[in-house]
Amino acid sequence: MSELEEVMGEIRAFVAARGWEPFHDPKNLAMAVASEAGELCAELRWIASDRADEFTQRPDVRQGVEDEAADVAITLLMFCDRVGIDLVSAIRRKLKKNALRYPEPREGQAAGAFPVPEPER
Amino acid sequence: MSELEEVMGEIRAFVAARGWEPFHDPKNLAMAVASEAGELCAELRWIASDRADEFTQRPDVRQGVEDEAADVAITLLMFCDRVGIDLVSAIRRKLKKNALRYPEPREGQAAGAFPVPEPER
Amino acid sequence: MSELEEVMGEIRAFVAARGWEPFHDPKNLAMAVASEAGELCAELRWIASDRADEFTQRPDVRQGVEDEAADVAITLLMFCDRVGIDLVSAIRRKLKKNALRYPEPREGQAAGAFPVPEPER
Amino acid sequence: MSELEEVMGEIRAFVAARGWEPFHDPKNLAMAVASEAGELCAELRWIASDRADEFTQRPDVRQGVEDEAADVAITLLMFCDRVGIDLVSAIRRKLKKNALRYPEPREGQAAGAFPVPEPER
Numbered sequence: 001m002s003e004l005e006e007v008m009g010e011i012r013a014f015v016a017a018r019g020w021e022p023f024h025d026p027k028n029l030a031m032a033v034a035s036e037a038g039e040l041c042a043e044l045r046w047i048a049s050d051r052a053d054e055f056t057q058r059p060d061v062r063q064g065v066e067d068e069a070a071d072v073a074i075t076l077l078m079f080c081d082r083v084g085i086d087l088v089s090a091i092r093r094k095l096k097k098n099a100l101r102y103p104e105p106r107e108g109q110a111a112g113a114f115p116v117p118e119p120e121r
Numbered sequence: 122m123s124e125l126e127e128v129m130g131e132i133r134a135f136v137a138a139r140g141w142e143p144f145h146d147p148k149n150l151a152m153a154v155a156s157e158a159g160e161l162c163a164e165l166r167w168i169a170s171d172r173a174d175e176f177t178q179r180p181d182v183r184q185g186v187e188d189e190a191a192d193v194a195i196t197l198l199m200f201c202d203r204v205g206i207d208l209v210s211a212i213r214r215k216l217k218k219n220a221l222r223y224p225e226p227r228e229g230q231a232a233g234a235f236p237v238p239e240p241e242r
Numbered sequence: 243m244s245e246l247e248e249v250m251g252e253i254r255a256f257v258a259a260r261g262w263e264p265f266h267d268p269k270n271l272a273m274a275v276a277s278e279a280g281e282l283c284a285e286l287r288w289i290a291s292d293r294a295d296e297f298t299q300r301p302d303v304r305q306g307v308e309d310e311a312a313d314v315a316i317t318l319l320m321f322c323d324r325v326g327i328d329l330v331s332a333i334r335r336k337l338k339k340n341a342l343r344y345p346e347p348r349e350g351q352a353a354g355a356f357p358v359p360e361p362e363r
Numbered sequence: 364m365s366e367l368e369e370v371m372g373e374i375r376a377f378v379a380a381r382g383w384e385p386f387h388d389p390k391n392l393a394m395a396v397a398s399e400a401g402e403l404c405a406e407l408r409w410i411a412s413d414r415a416d417e418f419t420q421r422p423d424v425r426q427g428v429e430d431e432a433a434d435v436a437i438t439l440l441m442f443c444d445r446v447g448i449d450l451v452s453a454i455r456r457k458l459k460k461n462a463l464r465y466p467e468p469r470e471g472q473a474a475g476a477f478p479v480p481e482p483e484r
Contacts, residue, residue, distance in 0.1 A: 002124040007209050014216055017225045023288045026186075027173035030165045031287040031390075033193060034397040037158035038280015040200075041404075044151045045273040046265045048412040052148035056204045065147075066206050070215035072154060072197055073208055076190060079161075083177045085187050087194055088128050094191035095135055104138045144409045152269075152408040155276040159401015162283075166394040167386045170290040244366040249451050256458055259467045268428075269415035272407045275435060279400035282442075286393045294390035298446045307389075308448050311439060312457035314396060315450055318435055321403075325419045327429050329436055330370050336433035337377055346380045 004088065008077055015078065029079040036075050040068040125209065129198055136199065150200040157196050161189040246330065250319055257320065271321040278317050282310040367451065371440055378441065392442040399438050403431040 001009075015021060043065050047055045056065050080087045122130075136142060164186050168176045177186050201208045243251075257263060285307050289297045298307050322329045364372075378384060406428050410418045419428050443450045 003209055004123075004125050007212050010213070010216060014220065018223060019226065025170050025173045026177045027165045027168060027170045027291070027390075027394075028287050030161050031283045031394055031397070034155075034158045034162045034394070034401075035280045035284040035287055037155040037193075038277045038283070038397070040151050041155045041273045041280070042277040044148045045270050045277055047148060049146050049148045049269070050411060050413070052146045053203070056147045062204075065204060066211045067215055067218070069197060069201055069204075069206055069208065070211040072158075072193070073212050074215065074219075076193055076197070077212075080190055082174070083183075083186060083190075085190055087190065088124055090187045090191040091128050091194050091198075092131070094188055094195065095131060097188070098195075099135065102139060105140065148269075148273075148412070149408050152273055152276070152404045155273070155280070156401045156405040156408055159276070159398045159404070162394045162401070163398040166391050166398055169292060170390070171292070245451055246365075246367050249454050252455070252458060256462065260465060261468065267412050267415045268419045269407045269410060269412045272403050276397075276400045276404045279397045279435075282393050283397045286390045289390060291388050291390045294388045295445070298389045304446075307446060308453045309457055309460070311443055311446075311448055311450065312453040314400075314435070314439055315454050316457065316461075318432060318439070319454075322432055324416070325425075325428060325432075327432055329432065330366055332429045332433040333370050333436050333440075334373070336430055336437065337373060339430070340437075341377065344381060347382065 002088075004077075008081060011074060011077055012081060024078055024082055026079060026083050029075055029082060032075040033072060033079060036068065036071040040065070040072055043068055123209075125198075129202060132195055132198055133202060145199055145203055147200060147204050150196055150203060153196040154193060154200060157189065157192040161186070161193055164189055244330075246319075250323060253316060253319055254323060266320055266324055268321060268325050271317055271324060274317040275314060275321060278310065278313040282307070282314055285310055365451075367440075371444060374437055374440055375444060387441055387445055389442060389446050392438055392445060395438040396435060396442060399431065399434040403428070403435055406431055 015024065043061070044052060044055070055061055077087065079085075080090075136145065164182070165173060165176070176182055198208065200206075201211075257266065285303070286294060286297070297303055319329065321327075322332075378387065406424070407415060407418070418424055440450065442448075443453075
């Protein structure tokens with residue numbers, strides 16, 4: 001069993017022990033993902049981009065950031081479990097799609113020549 | 122190497138091949154997570170809760186839902202990689218915290234006696 | 243002066259009295275909007291669609307919902323103020339664009355024949 | 364009639380002409396707000412904080428930013444209309460609450476001495 005399947009089992013047991021399954025339809029869980037993503041944003045909204053690396057390493061900040069990242073992951077895994085999505089396979093399929101959409105820069109072309117504005121990446 | 126570490130390596134290679142690292146500070150990536158979570162919400166915003174399970178199984182819907190779930194995961198993994206968060210460990214720590222906050226119902230207490238409204242779960 | 247301009251003045255005074263302008267660049271404020279939108283979602287994530295109307299009228303729920311709606315509006319107005327967007331004009335322009343994208347149903351065509359799934363409305 | 368009430372009337376007419384009311388319960392609309400907030404984030408996710416002011420003034424960027432801000436406002440106004448929230452009053456009430464939570468700096472205290480990290484503002 002993979003590490004992710006193991007942790008998925010732990011999440012499933014957590015939900016079952018509390019009888020929360022009736023609340024975990026895909027719509028509710030997608031909303032929960034957005035809500036947790038909003039909390040992750042809250043952690044970083046007032047810090048400037050160029051200070052964000054250093055900021056997230058501060059002992060008084062890091063724990064909150066980790067917790068919010070974990071909450072996004074937990075709700076997303078609950079969503080995938082309910083819908084029947086194998087997340088690792090879905091990631092790999094999506095990376096292939098993204099590779100078509102954003103081809104690697106050709107030789108001689110500047111890597112990182114990122115098209116800003118880049119609203120739809 | 123775990124399955125998740127493998128896929129993380131693939132994501133890292135994808136980013137490196139395009140020279141995107143300079144854009145991937147933690148603030149930008151947290152914003153990208155919120156943006157992808159918003160797209161996941163978009164897939165499910167007009168469907169009623171009690172039809173959401175059936176809806177996400179429709180062949181013409183499922184692919185989009187999988188893609189959006191994958192995008193949330195990809196941006197979240199990029200975020201964790203940049204900040205140095207081991208996501209599986211973070212999930213386990215957070216589940217323990219959540220267990221303190223939402224204790225299992227005691228014997229005789231209705232499981233699933235979910236306190237609705239439940240704004241801060 | 244319109245009611246909205248008045249309330250914008252009050253928000254501006256609130257920010258100035260606390261010296262928060264340096265934190266209010268458009269990126270930070272867009273992130274703050276997402277964070278407040280996430281909190282609005284949190285209020286409604288566990289309630290079924292068909293009970294959401296009744297739910298939001300409950301005295302113990304309504305205040306929280308109002309507060310979160312207000313926070314989304316406040317951060318959005320701060321964003322518009324910083325960027326120099328006249329929000330009412332922007333809404334009217336966008337409604338015109340949306341009208342092209344979603345034409346009114348023609349006579350004989352069912353109104354409300356909403357194309358579900360409707361991922362990009 | 365205030366400017367905001369006027370534009371609310373236009374939004375209401377837009378929705379009625381398309382027969383969309385059945386889809387506009389408060390849960391769906393909260394989700395739509397999150398989805399539009401995500402699109403606003405998408406516009407600004409790759410630009411550094413200290414370049415965001417200049418960026419949002421670029422002619423090729425500004426229109427998209429305005430459109431996304433308008434979409435957040437439109438969905439939020441639909442939400443308030445459905446729930447029966449007078450948005451301007453709600454904003455004023457919330458500003459008063461926020462003033463208690465974030466008192467003005469006293470004389471001699473540095474204005475703008477913003478407590479960063481500031482995860483719960």
